[in-house]
Amino acid sequence: LVTLKSAISRFADRTLKIGADDPRKVVHSIKVGLALTLVSIFYYTRPLYDGVGGTSMWAILTVVVVFEFTVGGSLYKGFNRAIATTTAGALAFGIHWLARKSGETSEHIIIGTSVFIITSAATFFRFVPSIKAKFDYGMMIFVLTFNLISTSSYRVVNLIALAQNRVSTITLGVCITLIVCIVVFPVWAGEDLHLLIIRNMGKLADSIEATVFEYFEEETSQTKDASSQNSQGFKCVLNSKQSEDSLANLARWEPSHGPFSFRHPWSQYLKIGAAMRHCAYCIEALYGCIHSEIQATVPVKKHLSNVCTNLSLECSKVLKEAANSIKTMKASSAIEVMVADMNYAVEGVHGALRTLPQAAGAAADHSTDQEKEQVISTAPVLLLMEALPLVSVSSLLIEISARIEEVVD
Amino acid sequence: LVTLKSAISRFADRTLKIGADDPRKVVHSIKVGLALTLVSIFYYTRPLYDGVGGTSMWAILTVVVVFEFTVGGSLYKGFNRAIATTTAGALAFGIHWLARKSGETSEHIIIGTSVFIITSAATFFRFVPSIKAKFDYGMMIFVLTFNLISTSSYRVVNLIALAQNRVSTITLGVCITLIVCIVVFPVWAGEDLHLLIIRNMGKLADSIEATVFEYFEEETSQTKDASSQNSQGFKCVLNSKQSEDSLANLARWEPSHGPFSFRHPWSQYLKIGAAMRHCAYCIEALYGCIHSEIQATVPVKKHLSNVCTNLSLECSKVLKEAANSIKTMKASSAIEVMVADMNYAVEGVHGALRTLPQAAGAAADHSTDQEKEQVISTAPVLLLMEALPLVSVSSLLIEISARIEEVVD
Numbered sequence: 001l002v003t004l005k006s007a008i009s010r011f012a013d014r015t016l017k018i019g020a021d022d023p024r025k026v027v028h029s030i031k032v033g034l035a036l037t038l039v040s041i042f043y044y045t046r047p048l049y050d051g052v053g054g055t056s057m058w059a060i061l062t063v064v065v066v067f068e069f070t071v072g073g074s075l076y077k078g079f080n081r082a083i084a085t086t087t088a089g090a091l092a093f094g095i096h097w098l099a100r101k102s103g104e105t106s107e108h109i110i111i112g113t114s115v116f117i118i119t120s121a122a123t124f125f126r127f128v129p130s131i132k133a134k135f136d137y138g139m140m141i142f143v144l145t146f147n148l149i150s151t152s153s154y155r156v157v158n159l160i161a162l163a164q165n166r167v168s169t170i171t172l173g174v175c176i177t178l179i180v181c182i183v184v185f186p187v188w189a190g191e192d193l194h195l196l197i198i199r200n201m202g203k204l205a206d207s208i209e210a211t212v213f214e215y216f217e218e219e220t221s222q223t224k225d226a227s228s229q230n231s232q233g234f235k236c237v238l239n240s241k242q243s244e245d246s247l248a249n250l251a252r253w254e255p256s257h258g259p260f261s262f263r264h265p266w267s268q269y270l271k272i273g274a275a276m277r278h279c280a281y282c283i284e285a286l287y288g289c290i291h292s293e294i295q296a297t298v299p300v301k302k303h304l305s306n307v308c309t310n311l312s313l314e315c316s317k318v319l320k321e322a323a324n325s326i327k328t329m330k331a332s333s334a335i336e337v338m339v340a341d342m343n344y345a346v347e348g349v350h351g352a353l354r355t356l357p358q359a360a361g362a363a364a365d366h367s368t369d370q371e372k373e374q375v376i377s378t379a380p381v382l383l384l385m386e387a388l389p390l391v392s393v394s395s396l397l398i399e400i401s402a403r404i405e406e407v408v409d
Numbered sequence: 410l411v412t413l414k415s416a417i418s419r420f421a422d423r424t425l426k427i428g429a430d431d432p433r434k435v436v437h438s439i440k441v442g443l444a445l446t447l448v449s450i451f452y453y454t455r456p457l458y459d460g461v462g463g464t465s466m467w468a469i470l471t472v473v474v475v476f477e478f479t480v481g482g483s484l485y486k487g488f489n490r491a492i493a494t495t496t497a498g499a500l501a502f503g504i505h506w507l508a509r510k511s512g513e514t515s516e517h518i519i520i521g522t523s524v525f526i527i528t529s530a531a532t533f534f535r536f537v538p539s540i541k542a543k544f545d546y547g548m549m550i551f552v553l554t555f556n557l558i559s560t561s562s563y564r565v566v567n568l569i570a571l572a573q574n575r576v577s578t579i580t581l582g583v584c585i586t587l588i589v590c591i592v593v594f595p596v597w598a599g600e601d602l603h604l605l606i607i608r609n610m611g612k613l614a615d616s617i618e619a620t621v622f623e624y625f626e627e628e629t630s631q632t633k634d635a636s637s638q639n640s641q642g643f644k645c646v647l648n649s650k651q652s653e654d655s656l657a658n659l660a661r662w663e664p665s666h667g668p669f670s671f672r673h674p675w676s677q678y679l680k681i682g683a684a685m686r687h688c689a690y691c692i693e694a695l696y697g698c699i700h701s702e703i704q705a706t707v708p709v710k711k712h713l714s715n716v717c718t719n720l721s722l723e724c725s726k727v728l729k730e731a732a733n734s735i736k737t738m739k740a741s742s743a744i745e746v747m748v749a750d751m752n753y754a755v756e757g758v759h760g761a762l763r764t765l766p767q768a769a770g771a772a773a774d775h776s777t778d779q780e781k782e783q784v785i786s787t788a789p790v791l792l793l794m795e796a797l798p799l800v801s802v803s804s805l806l807i808e809i810s811a812r813i814e815e816v817v818d
Binding site for chain 2: 125
């Protein structure tokens with residue numbers, strides 16, 4: 001009993017934390033409750049409805065199914081649902097009309113065959129990537145509506161009334177959903193994507209800085225904690241592909257809002273995201289090397305400490321500036337200077353590496369053991385150097401995309 | 410018109426290719442068509458149904474919504490739908506009964522308030538990760554059913570009949586779906602996951618081998634093409650997290666099938682996947698270095714060529730053996746020997762690096778230019794060396810998980 005109690009309290013704690021971390025989720029829940037209460041009030045106050053249960057059903061169903069967390073999601077589903085219901089209804093009517101003309105027995109055969117063929121075809125089309133991305137839900141509703149009307153046509157005489165009823169209740173549901181979703185504290189997928197990219201870029205910048213800093217700095221425990229948290233930031237970037245893709249997909253459906261126009265180049269964000277992931281892979285490898293057992297000797301570290309720290313700072317600056325330019329949606333004039341600084345810092349590291357053998361040689365004796373250690377010790381640093389061209393390439397990419405954005409906005 | 414025609418033919422080509430690549434998708438489409446035809450026949454031949462359209466609706470809706478590509482997906486949705494409908498129905502009845510007892514006016518207030526509160530709460534719970542993973546769909550159906558019955562209770566007198574009708578049609582839909590899904594060419598999520606992991610492990614092994622081979626080999630164009638395709642294999646591993654997660658999630662719902670028991674340790678597969686991704690990050694960094702502009706001089710390459718190629722072969726062997734042991738679900742006795750061989754090969758690379766300065770010194774003159782090039786040239790190789798401890802760590806991890814599996818099976 002005690003373990004059950006503690007399990008429940010832990011669950012409650014975690015649940016409350018979710019609400020505290022993102023109050024929009026609480027607001028979303030209240031919005032759904034509001035929309036459904038509206039439907040139920042609407043149903044209650046309109047004595048026109050004949051109260052079979054079958055009629056109110058579609059409005060409720062539409063609200064529950066269409067109401068998504070983001071505006072883009074709701075629009076996508078609402079739009080798909082509306083279009084699919086209409087086309088499927090029209091098609092089912094057409095086939096029904098044809099079948100009716102051809103006599104009693106063949107009617108059933110025609111309808112049965114068409115149900116089978118059209119359902120199979122539509123289900124197969126859901127696997128086509130371009131359709132899956134934009135109309136997956138619509139295809140499902142198409143299948144649903146087509147089957148519903150075809151099957152009902154066996155028995156229901158007044159098919160038109162059934163279809164009209166369905167269309168009007170679905171329209172009601174979609175309207176209530178969209179109004180509540182857009183008017184009451186809207187959550188825009190596009191804005192989320194925008195902020196996610198900016199946040200990830202900042203994390204990446206902190207990661208580069210913290211990882212290199214951690215390597216060269218003496219270990220002082222209190223700064224270590226903070227910096228090691230920073231240096232883990234790139235892991236978020238590694239796993240963000242899925243959420244970026246889905247947000248960009250939904251953002252396409254959203255109307256103009258805030259600083260974003262309707263045809264905002266959302267695919268640019270995906271390119272930036274891919275470039276950032278490419279950076280993050282490098283940092284991951286660098287991080288692995290820095291935490292491996294094989295470590296550099298102190299003189300070697302000292303020799304390279306300055307140039308490497310400098311380079312990491314420059315990289316981080318470029319990324320932060322790029323993040324800033326995305327935030328304000330203005331091409332930054334400072335970024336080119338910063339990229340030049342960064343390239344200069346890369347040259348510095350190259351230079352330091354060139355003079356490394358002499359420097360190390362002067363500091364230490366020439367035993368083979370020492371030499372061996374030395375060669376091995378350069379590994380992480382060399383890796384860093386190798387990683388940096390990639391960083392500069394991708395920051396250039398980021399810069400380019402920022403500029404494209406600026407042009408389109 | 411010509412462009413439209415070519416667009417359509419391109420679309421058709423791509424669509425046919427999807428079917429040819431994975432015939433199971435075509436089979437799936439036919440299965441869905443079959444299930445819906447069954448429902449429609451069932452509806453047609455049972456004159457018990459009173460043909461309002463509202464009754465057949467739930468069976469059709471259930472089939473369309475519950476029928477997923479994998480058995481696990483269908484079971485997950487079917488189970489969620491059944492449980493959620495029952496509990497939500499019971500709750501709605503309870504509240505309805507309470508409300509009815511408390512008089513005309515307060516009845517509406519009680520029902521309205523309960524709709525609002527329960528809908529909001531259930532929607533919020535969908536954000537809790539542990540509920541989202543297993544019962545997301547169930548929560549949605551819970552909200553739907555609860556609202557439906559609550560709203561209908563305003564008008565429908567015979568609420569019990571409505572609920573019974575709903576339960577029986579949903580049961581019918583779920584049964585037909587599951588029977589068709591499991592009996593006719595089933596697609597098991599667990600098997601898919603199993604094969605995905607094995608395939609990815611093989612690709613990883615090929616990647617390591619091909620990347621290193623490509624670096625050291627003279628460029629002969631025909632082998633180059635094949636090997637460069639192999640060396641791209643790790644990119645699949647990088648992006649497989651999402652599909653692994655969802656497959657493992659669905660596999661949990663599947664009954665015992667083939668060599669997999671009901672409580673097969675699917676989470677082990679996720680751990681193996683994570684370890685493989687970790688490897689793939691390293692290979693990605695290695696790949697970047699190998700294709701960077703800074704290249705080693707020929708004597709240095711020659712000196713390291715043998716040991717590095719050897720090491721990559723050993724790594725690849727270990728991975729392939731691990732993949733094989735997962736495939737047969739037996740702990741391989743050979744794998745420990747192979748890991749020892751691999752560690753020995755790592756020592757070989759260490760040794761070659763130690764003697765590198767002498768070897769290079771003997772082959773070339775001691776100009777600073779040469780020296781500089783030499784130091785830089787070691788970068789990719791050193792990186793390889795750095796990457797290998799990670800590879801060996803993760804192959805150990807793989808080995809461990811393979812063994813755990815063996816114990817549980």
